[in-house]
Amino acid sequence: MKTKSSKSKVHLKDFWIQAVVNYKETGAIAPSSPYLARLIADHSGLENSKEIVEIGPGTGVFTEELLRRLPPKSRLTLIEKNSCFVNLLRQKFPGLTVLEACATKLDVHLGQQAISSAGAVVSGLPWAAMPDSLQETLLQQIHGILAEDGVFTTFAYFGPHLLPSGQRFRKRLEQSFAHVSRTKIEMRNFPPAFVYRATKIPPTRPKK
Numbered sequence: 001m002k003t004k005s006s007k008s009k010v011h012l013k014d015f016w017i018q019a020v021v022n023y024k025e026t027g028a029i030a031p032s033s034p035y036l037a038r039l040i041a042d043h044s045g046l047e048n049s050k051e052i053v054e055i056g057p058g059t060g061v062f063t064e065e066l067l068r069r070l071p072p073k074s075r076l077t078l079i080e081k082n083s084c085f086v087n088l089l090r091q092k093f094p095g096l097t098v099l100e101a102c103a104t105k106l107d108v109h110l111g112q113q114a115i116s117s118a119g120a121v122v123s124g125l126p127w128a129a130m131p132d133s134l135q136e137t138l139l140q141q142i143h144g145i146l147a148e149d150g151v152f153t154t155f156a157y158f159g160p161h162l163l164p165s166g167q168r169f170r171k172r173l174e175q176s177f178a179h180v181s182r183t184k185i186e187m188r189n190f191p192p193a194f195v196y197r198a199t200k201i202p203p204t205r206p207k208k
């Protein structure tokens with residue numbers, strides 16, 4: 001029988017192989033840590049959501065944390081482009097819908113699952129490794145599927161977020177959403193990373 005630690009070693013190996021074979025789309029040298037998974041889940045707004053969509057789950061580190069906190073009667077749907085990760089995710093989470101699809105057609109793929117809007121969209125996409133036009137298309141798709149009162153969360157590596165592509169992403173995020181905030185840096189991630197939280201509605205000011 002495979003223990004939890006031997007399973008996570010297998011997943012790590014899978015991730016490294018994809019990081020080499022498919023670097024541009026994987027965009028990372030290691031899966032996220034459980035600490036970053038907790039940070040993104042803390043800010044994801046999933047407690048108020050019926051439909052939750054995770055894009056780019058990879059080996060499912062964020063998925064595990066989201067599932068732990070999933071409110072009753074809500075649904076988590078995964079969208080992953082890499083077939084190797086899709087196979088692994090389907091084995092690991094047999095009860096979940098894992099769509100083998102590119103998020104550039106999020107509206108079409110979610111539409112086929114009768115999902116027209118999501119209260120929480122959680123992304124593991126490697127924004128800083130993407131060209132301009134791809135960042136734009138993906139953000140438009142995410143904005144289109146997010147409910148008016150929904151929350152979009154995504155992470156960035158501290159350091160690479162200062163690269164032109166990382167800065168471009170932040171600017172585009174701020175242009176697309178009414179409010180964008182940033183969390184503390186999670187140093188127990190390799191590399192250290194933080195979470196962006198974006199909403200279509202600005203936060204309401206407390207009444208005086």
Ligand SMILES: C[S@@+](CC[C@H](N)C(=O)[O-])C[C@H]1O[C@@H](n2cnc3c(N)ncnc32)[C@H](O)[C@@H]1O
Pocket residue numbers: 025026027028030031032055056057058059060061062079080081082085101102103104123124125126
């Ligand atoms: C940086 S890895 C993050 C994986 C995981 N969320 C984590 O934090 O360990 C990026 C993931 O996004 C997936 N991905 C990249 N571009 C995608 C796209 N256009 N549509 C769907 N998934 C994509 C990659 O295959 C990979 O699994």
